[in-house]
Amino acid sequence: MERKICEECRGKIVKKNIDYIFLGENIGSFPAQVCTKCKEEVFTEETTKKIAIITKEKGLWGLNDRTKINQVGGSVGVTINKKIAEFLKLRKGEDVIVYPENKKRLVIQVL
Ligand SMILES: [Zn+2]
Numbered sequence: 069m070e071r072k073i074c075e076e077c078r079g080k081i082v083k084k085n086i087d088y089i090f091l092g093e094n095i096g097s098f099p100a101q102v103c104t105k106c107k108e109e110v111f112t113e114e115t116t117k118k119i120a121i122i123t124k125e126k127g128l129w130g131l132n133d134r135t136k137i138n139q140v141g142g143s144v145g146v147t148i149n150k151k152i153a154e155f156l157k158l159r160k161g162e163d164v165i166v167y168p169e170n171k172k173r174l175v176i177q178v179l
Contacts, residue, residue, distance in 0.1 A: 071101050071110065079105025088119055091131055095122050131155055148176075 071081045081101045086109055088095040098119060101110045111119065123129050131152055138145040148158065156178050158164075165177035 074103035074106060074108060076108055077103065077106040079103040090119075090123050091128050093126065093128060095119060095126070095128075127155070146174075 073079070074081055080103070082104055083099060084102055085097045086100045086102065088098050096119075098111060098115050100115070101112075102108070120129070133149050133152060135147050135149070138147065148156075152158075158178065163179055165175075165179065167175055167177070169175050
């Protein structure tokens with residue numbers, strides 16, 4: 069879809085190549101339509117498909133997971149699925165640092 073004006077803010081759209089970062093890894097540089105005002109980046113359907121193929125090839129696909137909070141004694145626990153655990157090379161008994169980045173985001177820092 070060719071856009072000239074941003075639907076969100078009515079800003080001007082320019083075409084430029086941008087680096088696509090997925091889960092902290094640079095997937096590559098892709099042509100995008102970028103709003104000069106709100107900086108929203110939109111890829112064409114074709115580019116989106118291309119990005120999906122590359123992230124799958126890199127084994128990064130499916131690393132976003134929805135999980136539930138468990139009660140563990142007086143604390144709560146989060147289960148990390150096998151795919152994410154393998155990606156981060158997490159092992160039982162290993163120390164990690166846990167801290168809230170803000171009220172909506174929890175960071176688990178692998179050491
Ligand atoms: Zn905009």
